[in-house]
């Protein structure tokens with residue numbers, strides 16, 4: 001393939017790349033949002049799982065504490081009934097000692113019980129909020145998915161047509177060039193060519209070496225190598241290259 005054909009091909013390739021980019025840009029943002037929402041959704045699900053497990057453990061602990069507390073209260077109750085039957089001071093002293101111990105136990109277990117109850121309330125509230133968020137997210141995810149799929153299916157034929165034409169063009173270049181060209185297209189947002197205007201690169205406006213000047217390009221017709229701007233590395237072409 002001669003230089004002019006190569007240039008015409010890569011100009012078309014760049015145009016096709018840009019056309020495709022415009023189409024993809026109609027749903028690209030939604031796709032990013034979709035991916036982010038899915039990530040958030042997974043995190044929220046994991047969080048929900050953890051909180052549910054925590055809530056089950058805590059609920060069991062609270063039940064045990066409640067049983068323990070009931071037991072202590074019953075003991076106190078029955079001891080209080082016994083109080084009047086005690087006559088000997090040794091018995092009374094022992095009763096008072098036992099009662100002190102029970103009162104202490106009661107205070108400890110009550111404090112723990114109310115603390116855990118309040119923690120349980122927080123967890124339940126957090127779970128409720130999470131449920132709300134999850135349901136909102138799942139709605140948004142569903143809407144986005146429908147939106148993206150709609151746009152993708154609307155533009156499917158158009159995208160296919162572009163891909164087929166790019167494939168036809170790239171098949172005429174060697175695989176190293178194809179790989180390189182695709183990489184720079186994506187790196188430079190689809191702009192990898194520049195026209196030589198007078199003696200400057202229209203891409204970066206740098207003054208080109210004399211050998212690149214319009215009309216006096218040193219390459220022969222058979223030389224298929226492409227000129228690149230020494231400053232911005234865009235492939236250079238002369239207006240005449242594409243109008244001839």
Ligand SMILES: [Zn+2]
Nearest residue numbers: 201204229232
């Ligand atoms: Zn340049």
